[in-house]
Amino acid sequence: MPNTFFSVIIPTYNSEKTLGDALESLYKQTFEQYEICIVDACSFDRTHEIIEHYRGIGLNINFIHENDKGIYDAMNKGIGMSKGAWLYFLGSDDTLYDSNVLTRMNQLITQCKADVVYGNVLMNGKNQWNLDGVIFAGEYDLSRILNLNICHQAMFYNRNIFKQLGCFDIKYNVGADYEFNLRCFANVSFQYVPITIANFFVGGYSTKTEDQYFHQERGSILYRYFKLRIFENSFIPARLYLQRAFFNPQSSLTIIERAICISAYLKLKMMALIKNQA
Numbered sequence: 001m002p003n004t005f006f007s008v009i010i011p012t013y014n015s016e017k018t019l020g021d022a023l024e025s026l027y028k029q030t031f032e033q034y035e036i037c038i039v040d041a042c043s044f045d046r047t048h049e050i051i052e053h054y055r056g057i058g059l060n061i062n063f064i065h066e067n068d069k070g071i072y073d074a075m076n077k078g079i080g081m082s083k084g085a086w087l088y089f090l091g092s093d094d095t096l097y098d099s100n101v102l103t104r105m106n107q108l109i110t111q112c113k114a115d116v117v118y119g120n121v122l123m124n125g126k127n128q129w130n131l132d133g134v135i136f137a138g139e140y141d142l143s144r145i146l147n148l149n150i151c152h153q154a155m156f157y158n159r160n161i162f163k164q165l166g167c168f169d170i171k172y173n174v175g176a177d178y179e180f181n182l183r184c185f186a187n188v189s190f191q192y193v194p195i196t197i198a199n200f201f202v203g204g205y206s207t208k209t210e211d212q213y214f215h216q217e218r219g220s221i222l223y224r225y226f227k228l229r230i231f232e233n234s235f236i237p238a239r240l241y242l243q244r245a246f247f248n249p250q251s252s253l254t255i256i257e258r259a260i261c262i263s264a265y266l267k268l269k270m271m272a273l274i275k276n277q278a
Helices: 019-027 047-056 071-081 101-111 160-165 176-187 212-231 233-247 255-277
Strands: 006-012 034-040 061-065 086-089 116-124 155-158 190-201
Touching: 006 019, 006 071, 006 101, 019 034, 019 047, 034 047, 034 071, 047 061, 061 071, 071 086, 101 116, 101 190, 155 160, 160 176, 176 212, 212 233, 212 255, 233 255
Parallel strands: 006 034, 006 086, 034 061, 116 190
Antiparallel strands: 086 155, 116 155
């Protein structure tokens, strides 16, 4: 196991108003076996000054300052520069929940054999899927993750996952972490731990922007990763995405694969009707 247990990856761009709070929450951690990888997209505000301040008082920060192709390109660069056994992605406008988060996660991770270990976040502000002050979002099964993503601020990934499954697909400008989590859910093991990991502040890029291409491709993504499992009842709430995959003229699926999707949609629609009548 590498000496560095956690790599905390933070993409930044003109983050002077919030980065200090994020780094302060890391500076206060009781666990010491971690590094911070900051990938900055050529900020022209005080971001670099803030980074150098926290370097100066002892934070182990690795830092690159260069143009990128968006937040997920920056996250991929962070993966490439990281050395930790476990990777965690923190928004520059978010903070760890308290000073013991990394200590507790180290203990919990070493007690389980899962590839992805996740907990909860505390919502600060409200958006289309949650309210201010709510703890989000508990344990996920297949049916739930098909319709609602897990916040990446709640998730710790074993670094071997990225060797096995690849990194974030940057053609999705907002939904790449959701696509990656679906990829993971189809291939590796998840473990929920009932602790709050981060303060998630609503108002960042992902909570203000929709990824139309991801939503267009969502049914194709489900087929690509779950294959004939799309006929299972767990996919009933996601059946419209499979219908969309059939009718989408830009779909990346073959004609046969699209036919499988519409067959699954019809079967799931029937099962939903039977369930509602029961």
